[in-house]
Amino acid sequence: MKSIVVLISGNGTNLQALIDAIEAGQIKGRIRAVISNQADAFGLHRAQEANIPTVVLSHRDFADRLSYDLALMEEIDRHQPDLLVLAGFMRILSDRFVEHYGGRMLNIHPSLLPKYKGLNTHQRAIDAGETEHGVSVHFVTPELDGGPVIIQSRVPVFSDDTAEELAARVREQELSLYPLVVKWFCQDRVKMENGEVQVDGKPIPAEGYAAE
Numbered sequence: 001m002k003s004i005v006v007l008i009s010g011n012g013t014n015l016q017a018l019i020d021a022i023e024a025g026q027i028k029g030r031i032r033a034v035i036s037n038q039a040d041a042f043g044l045h046r047a048q049e050a051n052i053p054t055v056v057l058s059h060r061d062f063a064d065r066l067s068y069d070l071a072l073m074e075e076i077d078r079h080q081p082d083l084l085v086l087a088g089f090m091r092i093l094s095d096r097f098v099e100h101y102g103g104r105m106l107n108i109h110p111s112l113l114p115k116y117k118g119l120n121t122h123q124r125a126i127d128a129g130e131t132e133h134g135v136s137v138h139f140v141t142p143e144l145d146g147g148p149v150i151i152q153s154r155v156p157v158f159s160d161d162t163a164e165e166l167a168a169r170v171r172e173q174e175l176s177l178y179p180l181v182v183k184w185f186c187q188d189r190v191k192m193e194n195g196e197v198q199v200d201g202k203p204i205p206a207e208g209y210a211a212e
Helices: 013-023 042-049 065-077 095-100 121-127 163-186
Strands: 002-008 029-036 054-056 083-086 105-109 132-139 149-156 190-193 196-199
Touching: 002 013, 002 042, 002 163, 013 029, 013 042, 013 163, 029 042, 029 065, 042 054, 065 095, 083 163, 105 163, 121 132, 121 163, 132 163, 149 163, 149 196, 163 190
Parallel strands: 002 029, 002 083, 029 054, 083 105
Antiparallel strands: 105 132, 132 149, 190 196
């Protein structure tokens, strides 16, 4: 059983998907703690309902990014995680933090990376006239949203879409994709070697795994 720590800032829908998958026996892991930088994050309530320990560590209580990240690292490491999952954690992390968890930190991003790194991805895809959009799960590296992609899921973009409608379509994919990758990690099926992703011991294309 792998030990998992999840970082959140908000509603925690992806956290809930992980909790449900673990409770269903799909993921051979245990969430040891959920940590948020926002005291009012609804995801904390989701964790408490599942009897998962929660911690609030506000970035507002620290002078700069690095001092916050060092305190966050100390809190995370108390739980000795095999895997650190970013589930809507709205903080840019320092290089020191990212390197400390190299190869064992995952993020989910609402675009088909490398397109549309950063925020407002759905409106940007619509404004660019894209016909498809989607979501990517990737390992975290110091480059923002630039870590190697593990898997992507695509959705159509319709001519009359609003950003909210497109976001809802993408979110449906997120809720199945993230638990799948966490499952693979806990099965030792996926890892990062020399900045590249391997699944079942074989390197995969830059756009991610596509066989399942």
